[in-house]
Amino acid sequence: MITIQEALDLVLSQKQSYGIEEIPLTEAVGRFLAEDIFTDRDAPPFDRVMMDGIAIHLADLQDSLKPNYPIQGIQAAGSPQMNLIDTSHCLEVMTGAILPINTNTIIPYEEIEIKGGKAHLNIEKVAKRFIHYQGSDSKKGEKVLGKGKQINTGDIGILATVGQAKVKVAKLPKAAIISTGDELVDVDQSPLPHQIRKSNVYSLWASLHQDGIQAEMHHILDDKEALREKLSSLVKDFDILLLSGGVSKGKFDHIPEILEELGVQKLFHRIAQRPGKPFWFGHHEEFNTKIFAYPGNPVSTYVNHLFYFKQWLHASLRIGWRFETKELGEGIPGNPNLARFISVNLDHENGKAFPINHNGSGDLFSLAHTDGFLLLPQREGDYSKGERFPFIAVR
Secondary structure: OHHHHHHHHHHHHHOOOOOOOEEEEOOOOOOOOOOEEEEOOEEEEOOOOOEEEEEEEEOOOOOOOEEEEEEEEOOOOOOOOEOOOOOOOOOEEOOOOEEOOOOOEEEEEEEEEEEOOOEEEEEOOOOOEEEEEEOEEEOOOOOOEEEOOOOOHHHHHHHHHOOOEEEEEEEEOOEEEEOOOOOOEEOOOOOOOOOOOOOHHHHHHHHHOOOOOOOEEEEEEOOHHHHHHHHHHHHHHOEEEEEEEOOOOOOOOOHHHHHHHHOOOOOOOOEEOOOOOEEEEEEOOOEEEEEEEOOOOOHHHHHHHHHHHHHHHHHHOOOOOOEEEEEEEOOEEEOOOEEEEEEEEEOOOOOEEEEEEOOOOOOHHHHOOOOOOEOOOOOOOOOOOOOOOEEEEEE
């Protein structure tokens, strides 16, 4: 067995750039920017009215307001800029409109009454307010989004504002997710007493989907010839294969043998960790395919994917990635032979991580109550309360 760090180094040694592509803005959420984004003009591009009401010219903050202001006209949003000709008058203004020339203060409708063509004020003094000044958010030419950022829903609005109808993003690998085993049935089927529904492939699909990867799902029965035939095709057709199950020491765990028969170079099999010890990782040089073959227990699959694959993907996309650390909320015994990913809940007041009880790596339902995993290194002594360790969040 190798250590977690040795395994991670081998995984990252296979990082792979897949190039850049330009996609429509409507398809960009979740993708990783391949360019810096700059504002094409000031934001906002003009002094913008922030409240519905009237615009007046206030010469001095200490000036008393007039009891009423005759209304010269209405400055609507989207209309060309108007000019307040007489500073003893006012203009009605709508939220989002350009601030009229010769005005510097907005008084909301809530503080006035309009009658007889005049705005009657129910306040005596007012500050210069409710104006969103030009360039106060961002100046023209300022970088607002950086290369490598994963585009979220808020970023979509920014990209639209700066005119990015198309966005350059990192091209993603073509992925296939493969489950194996005679005991698995589709999610819409009723299992027999000795069967279970597929779950790992859906967790993996959802995780890839979060990163913009649209993966295909496949299932292969525990038959060596069927495994060999199907995997031979998939290795040629995809950039990455994610397998769940068939890599332990059981008599029907044929995956490692078949992958090597197909010319896949094994980089490691078995890591000194719990859960997920039987993880198998390899590379097919001719087709440049990376194979992540996870053990079948759901928590083992899940934590290996979050820790190893996520770091590989970010390295491949040339995006920095570092897990935050959390403080252990209580002491627990050490383990000199195995590093451990322990399921934890976070105290939402102080952020400390507390281990939770569950039924091992086969307990899928424990994930419903898990905020994430602390990575505890191999150690002779105990892990002490208050120590900080890498935290892998459940996403």
